[in-house]
Amino acid sequence: xxxxxxxxxxxxxxxxxxxxxxxxxxxxxxxxxxxxxxxxxxxxxxxxxxxxxxxxxxxxxxxxxxxxxxxxxxxxxxxxxxxxxxxxxxxxxxxxxxxxxxxxxxxxxxxxxxxxxxxxxxxxxxxxxxxxxxxxxxxxxxxxxxxxxxxxxxxxxxxxxxxxxxxxxxxxxxxxxxxxxxxxxxxxxxxxxxxxxxxxxxxxxxxxxxxxxxxxxxxxxxxxxxxxxxxxxxxxxxxxxxxxxxxxxxxxxxxxxxxxxxxxxxxxxxxxxxxxxxxxxxxxxxxxxxxxxxxxxxxxxxx
Numbered sequence: 686x687x688x689x690x691x692x693x694x695x696x697x698x699x700x701x702x703x704x705x706x707x708x709x710x711x712x713x714x715x716x717x718x719x720x721x722x723x724x725x726x727x728x729x730x731x732x733x734x735x736x737x738x739x740x741x742x743x744x745x746x747x748x749x750x751x752x753x754x755x756x757x758x759x760x761x762x763x764x765x766x767x768x769x770x771x772x773x774x775x776x777x778x779x780x781x782x783x784x785x786x787x788x789x790x791x792x793x794x795x796x797x798x799x800x801x802x803x804x805x806x807x808x809x810x811x812x813x814x815x816x817x818x819x820x821x822x823x824x825x826x827x828x829x830x831x832x833x834x835x836x837x838x839x840x841x842x843x844x845x846x847x848x849x850x851x852x853x854x855x856x857x858x859x860x861x862x863x864x865x866x867x868x869x870x871x872x873x874x875x876x877x878x879x880x881x882x883x884x885x886x887x888x889x890x891x892x893x894x895x896x897x898x899x900x901x902x903x904x905x906x907x908x909x910x911x912x913x914x915x916x917x918x919x920x921x922x923x924x925x926x927x928x929x930x931x932x933x934x935x936x937x938x939x940x941x942x943x944x945x946x947x948x949x950x951x952x953x954x955x956x957x958x959x960x961x962x963x964x965x966x967x968x969x970x971x972x973x974x975x976x977x978x979x980x981x982x983x984x985x986x987x988x
Contacts, residue, residue, distance in 0.1 A: 706849055708781040709831045713774050714740075714767065723764040728781040730759040731856075733824050738773035742766070745811035751775075756815035756823060758856075763811035778827055782849070816866075819859040826852040865909050878903040879917050882910070886922070890929045891953045896922055930954065931967050938976040945972045 708728075723743070734740075734755040742749040742757070744765040751757070751767075759765055761783075769775045815823070830848050833841045868875045882903045886894070899922055900910035914922045930952040937948045949960035949972075964972050 706780055706782045706830055706834075706845060709779065709827075709834050711776075711778050711831060713776045714769050723766045725762055725764050726781065727761050728783045729761055730757075730765075731780045731782065731827070732757045732759065733778045733827055735776040735778065737769075737775045737777070739770040740775040741768055741770070743768065747811075749812070749814075751777075754817075754820065756820060757812055758815060759812045765812070778824075778831060780827055780830060815856075815859055816863050818862045819855045822855040823852060823859065826855065861904060861906060865905055868905075868913075875913060876917065878905065879914055882914065882922070883918070883925070886926050886929060890926060890933065891951060893953070893955065894926070899926075926953075927963055928967065931964055934960070934964065934972065935968070935975065938972055939979050948972070 732755075734751045734753060734757075736753055737751045737755070740751050742751060742765055744759060745763045749757070767775070767777075826848050830845055830852070833845050833848070868878070882899050885899060885902050896907055896911065900907045903910065905913070911922055914920075914925070918925065920928070934948050934952045937943060937951065941948075943951070945960075946957045949957045952960075954960035954963075961971055964970075964975070968975055970978065
């Protein structure tokens with residue numbers, strides 16, 4: 686199973702795609718360069734502010750002050766412009782990127798807006814500011830990508846592809862850390878995610894799912910998810926998964942004549958002995974003993 690967050694798996698494996706840098710630049714602006722027209726483009730824009738003095742962005746009608754070492758991520762087709770209010774220069778780097786579908790190399794387009802919506806306060810937020818977590822790694826990759834673009838050789842495109850994928854790993858980790866931190870103040874949102882995870886287990890108990898799969902589904906780290914799930918439901922995610930499997934197995938033992946080994950496979954166990962051990966631990970008897978006990982209880986019911 687992949688350890689990649691589900692949202693990234695969706696992008697790459699289905700209607701998503703691989704991130705591709707469309708344009709990169711390093712720019713210095715001061716108060717002499719005023720931009721009246723807003724910039725609107727089809728790509729995501731990752732911006733790192735090396736130095737800023739009294740500078741601010743206007744992003745989708747919002748005033749966003751920028752400071753030294755800020756990292757901003759702006760969604761596609763969001764109007765924005767930078768205003769520098771003094772003669773002190775503002776120095777920043779910009780990477781514009783989009784997604785390319787891996788099966789035909791077509792640009793995937795703005796339909797990948799879900800890539801950002803999970804971290805925003807609202808689905809209509811046109812940008813967000815990345816925290817300092819993994820900032821050095823993100824900035825380092827940005828710098829190397831720009832260097833490869835400035836001095837290209839026969840290996841530059843391949844190197845940029847590797848760097849972009851590494852950059853997205855750091856972005857993913859940074860976003861996940863911010864997401865988990867924000868959940869501490871969003872109890873309702875955490876409860877909603879835990880319920881989504883519980884439903885995911887109920888819908889997929891019969892498959893070979895792991896704790897990593899469940900936590901990735903709701904974009905929470907494994908350790909944080911396991912603690913939150915147990916605190917909320919009073920049982921660990923894996924124990925809950927096993928409990929669901931055993932309850933489903935009980936129903937099949939009661940209502941069908943299927944072989945024990947087949948039932949074990951049907952409810953998600955790869956080995957019958959493992960199924961037998963878990964069943965005995967939870968129910969106090971083996972599956973065959975349970976089936977026999979149930980048949981006897983039905984037979985002994987008063988007519």
